[in-house]
Amino acid sequence: MTDFDDLNEPYSFDALAEDLLAAAPMGAPPSAHLLASGETGVQFESLVLFAEPLFATYELDMADAFALKADPDAALPEVLAVLETARMLWAFFSLPPDQRVKRRPALAAQLVGPDPSQEDWIAIESLLDTVEPYWQAMLPQEIEAAQQTGHPALDFDALLEHPAFSLVHEQAGRGYGPEALSEIEARALFAQPLLDDPATLIDDTAFEAAMERASAYWALAQQPSAVREDTLRETVKALANGSGSADEIKAEAQQMVERFHALFPER
Incomplete structure (x- = not known):
């Protein structure tokens, strides 16, 4: 036994x-492994396609995202940042519309820090306006299929609290247990x-x-x-x-x- x-x-x-x-x-950032393996509950390929407008906005090559899946240990920081943002927006747009309004400050804090400036808010609204049509174009069954990963699809609050995505990064540098494994x-x-x-x-x-x-x-x-x-x-x-x-x-x-x-x- x-x-x-x-x-x-x-x-x-x-x-x-x-x-x-x-x-x-x-050597891989925790979020790189989680996103590449689908452990946050969204298939990597679906996440990359959803992130297409972000790659276009920041003039990044989507091929680098698939390179990240092949080798998370060599993830380009800017590509990982786009995919982290896309996963956060996936969770955000999964909220009911009235909850999106209430959770905007939490989203802003995650994206730019706890005290967004007026310019930050303008940029965030522009970002949402850019990505939302891609979300609206996805059929419910497509979203459901994308979330068939064998792992629970983390919702917005769960993603915010996840150690790999949390704003509280102290854990990332600590070992595990009293022996700091x-x-x-x-x-x-x-x-x-x-x-x-x-x-x-x-x-x-x-x-x-x-x-x-x-x-x-x-x-x-x-x-x-x-x-x-x-x-x-x-x-x-x-x-x-x-x-x-x-x-x-x-x-x-x-x-x-x-x-x-x-x-x-x-x-």
């Missing part, structure tokens, strides 16, 4: 380093209970399934508590995938969320 309680068992990270590096390159080390320690069975390590299919669950639980644990239950349901649905193991997946997910916060209480 998986042991979720033994948080301090010595663990060798070396055996998992290659797989975890592939899942979350250490790197993200790779932290992910390996976190995933340990899912990999304790030696049979899992020698079975490629079982290993990949365990790593998929570990990645999903890692993302789930970092969701704001206000949306975590909804995210949990979507995560269970995606991982169970009609296999009849939904109850087991849900219990495992809840235990792994508890493990994350026990290991890394500062997060």
Whole structure:
């Protein structure tokens, strides 16, 4: 049986380093990996197409966006900034119209800082006017299809609170836990209970399934508590995938969320 309680068992990270590096390159900005992999709940290709007017406005080559997907570690800062903005606008335009009015200050703070000038507001309104027709041209079924990533589609508030997008960047420079582990080390320690069975390590299919669950639980644990239950349901649905193991997946997910916060209480 998986042991979720033994948080301090010595663990060798070396055996998992290659797989975890592939899942979350250490040199990549967190948002680059999240956007490229669709972990924010929008397919990367759909996000790039939605960002087309931004690439045109800033005279950037959309081909560089697809290069980012191939190698997030080498993401061009200006291209990443456009894609981050596009993902934020995707969430913003997903709000009901009356909520967009109320959430404009939060959007402005995210885009230009907490004290937008009059010129900033003019630029933001121009940006919204430029991008909104692209959003309105998308059919509901196209939006729904674009959000079929196997990950929950983060809404506006959840995106604002996500560590990779939050204005509070202190976490980005800190390690995980009292030993200040790197993200790779932290992910390996976190995933340990899912990999304790030696049979899992020698079975490629079982290993990949365990790593998929570990990645999903890692993302789930970092969701704001206000949306975590909804995210949990979507995560269970995606991982169970009609296999009849939904109850087991849900219990495992809840235990792994508890493990994350026990290991890394500062997060």
